[in-house]
Amino acid sequence: MISVEEALAKTLNLVSELEVESVPLQEAAGRVLACDIVATRSQPPFASSAMDGYAVKGVEVEPYAMFSVIGEAAAGHGFSGTVGAGEAVRIFTGAPIPKGADYVIIQEDVAVRGKLITLDSEIENHDYVRPLGDDFAAGDRIQAPRVLRAGDIALAASMNAPTLQVYRRPIVALIATGDELVIPGEVPGPDQIIASNSFGLKAMLEEAGAQVRLLPIARDTKPSLTQAFTLAKSADLVVTIGGASVGDHDLVADVAAELGMERAFYKIAMRPGKPLMAGRVLDVPMVGLPGNPVSSMVCGQIFLVPMIRKMMGHPDVLPRELTAKSTQDMPANGPRAHYMRAIISEDGITPLLRQDSGLLTVLSAANALLIRAPHAGKIDAGAIVSYLPI
Numbered sequence: 001m002i003s004v005e006e007a008l009a010k011t012l013n014l015v016s017e018l019e020v021e022s023v024p025l026q027e028a029a030g031r032v033l034a035c036d037i038v039a040t041r042s043q044p045p046f047a048s049s050a051m052d053g054y055a056v057k058g059v060e061v062e063p064y065a066m067f068s069v070i071g072e073a074a075a076g077h078g079f080s081g082t083v084g085a086g087e088a089v090r091i092f093t094g095a096p097i098p099k100g101a102d103y104v105i106i107q108e109d110v111a112v113r114g115k116l117i118t119l120d121s122e123i124e125n126h127d128y129v130r131p132l133g134d135d136f137a138a139g140d141r142i143q144a145p146r147v148l149r150a151g152d153i154a155l156a157a158s159m160n161a162p163t164l165q166v167y168r169r170p171i172v173a174l175i176a177t178g179d180e181l182v183i184p185g186e187v188p189g190p191d192q193i194i195a196s197n198s199f200g201l202k203a204m205l206e207e208a209g210a211q212v213r214l215l216p217i218a219r220d221t222k223p224s225l226t227q228a229f230t231l232a233k234s235a236d237l238v239v240t241i242g243g244a245s246v247g248d249h250d251l252v253a254d255v256a257a258e259l260g261m262e263r264a265f266y267k268i269a270m271r272p273g274k275p276l277m278a279g280r281v282l283d284v285p286m287v288g289l290p291g292n293p294v295s296s297m298v299c300g301q302i303f304l305v306p307m308i309r310k311m312m313g314h315p316d317v318l319p320r321e322l323t324a325k326s327t328q329d330m331p332a333n334g335p336r337a338h339y340m341r342a343i344i345s346e347d348g349i350t351p352l353l354r355q356d357s358g359l360l361t362v363l364s365a366a367n368a369l370l371i372r373a374p375h376a377g378k379i380d381a382g383a384i385v386s387y388l389p390i
């Protein structure tokens with residue numbers, strides 16, 4: 001058995017960044033930018049007004065000064081003339097500052113009579129002019145790599161970049177295995193249960209950015225598993241669920257071996273998740289998850305999500321572990337790293353009472369995985385422990 005850290009390094013080694021593709025701006029959120037975005041224009045492209053008011057010459061601004069209004073400048077429709085001494089142009093937010101003017105008096109500080117304005121006794125000492133290129137100048141860049149958030153998309157749009165270069169999303173083929181499984185909505189036979197892991201994993205991996213194909217459930221026979229692997233050949237990552245352990249019907253390792261699997265490892269010092277395996281099958285990176293529902297979801301979180309992130313070009317692939325005070329005493333841990341389903345709140349972190357890897361109710365109630373290292377000693381309530389939010 002190898003450690004979680006070794007297994008993580010080996011699973012990450014199986015994959016690399018995928019190719020770069022062009023996507024429309026509207027579809028780029030959450031993707032990782034692969035090439036710098038270069039602004040093809042400055043913003044604003046002209047000095048512009050930050051307020052509704054009157055554009056004048058700044059040197060003429062003083063209490064009770066009077067100006068005659070000679071025209072109007074609105075956003076999208078500038079004033080074509082020049083502002084002279086004693087003159088003002090009615091101006092609105094976003095409009096170009098007219099020639100000759102360099103100051104905007106907000107309309108709240110002005111008394112208007114026909115075409116004449118008089119400044120109040122107190123005037124704000126602020127020109128309300130946004131200079132040309134105040135936000136960015138032509139040639140400025142959004143640097144890659146970068147995970148594109150909503151604010152970045154707005155900035156890229158403003159830079160007039162209609163398509164962006166991003167890493168491709170990985171295609172993941174998910175193969176649930178087991179004669180006992182039927183899909184949700186079907187009527188299970190007396191010895192059957194509903195397949196849950198593939199649906200939970202699909203949600204998890206899609207949230208991480210993957211495109212997930214749910215393959216038909218493979219039966220516990222070699223031909224059925226062989227067919228499933230063959231169907232998955234065009235994916236960037238094949239994930240099997242179940243059949244990973246040592247029982248007579250756990251055939252994933254055997255079938256993968258018959259298909260020439262280059263095995264990276266089998267079995268890790270982790271709880272849940274001991275029978276995890278990984279390698280390449282039919283030249284496709286493959287991870288074999290244990291079937292117990294919580295085991296497969298926890299392994300998905302710890303191993304698959306970082307693999308997806310690496311393929312998508314993320315600069316940081318590993319989740320950042322956080323720390324909190326344990327609200328409970330805890331006994332010494334055994335030889336496997338324990339990822340305990342737990343609840344993090346302002347009081348600290350509390351491991352849930354039942355940790356059996358078949359309990360999806362417990363996983364659903366948890367919002368964190370409390371991490372106990374192999375052979376960690378016993379701790380008292382109040383001790384600092386590591387966790388991952390889930």
Ligand SMILES: Nc1nc2c(c(=O)[nH]1)N[C@H]1C(S)=C(S)[C@@H](COP(=O)(O)OP(=O)(O)OC[C@H]3O[C@@H](n4cnc5c(N)ncnc54)[C@H](O)[C@@H]3O)O[C@H]1N2
Binds near residue numbers: 194196245272274291
């Ligand atoms: N003698 C031993 N028995 C087991 C060991 C061991 O070391 N020695 N390891 C245990 C551990 S730990 C785990 S985890 C499980 C993993 O076994 P498999 O990967 O072979 O999984 P299965 O036997 O196929 O299934 C286990 C369990 O999970 C249910 N299952 C499977 N797939 C799904 C699915 N897609 N959706 C919902 N539930 C699923 C399945 O019905 C079983 O109940 O092995 C232990 N045994």
Ligand code: MOO
Binds near residue numbers: 271272290357
């Ligand atoms: O490791 Mo198993 O995954 O404990 O249930």
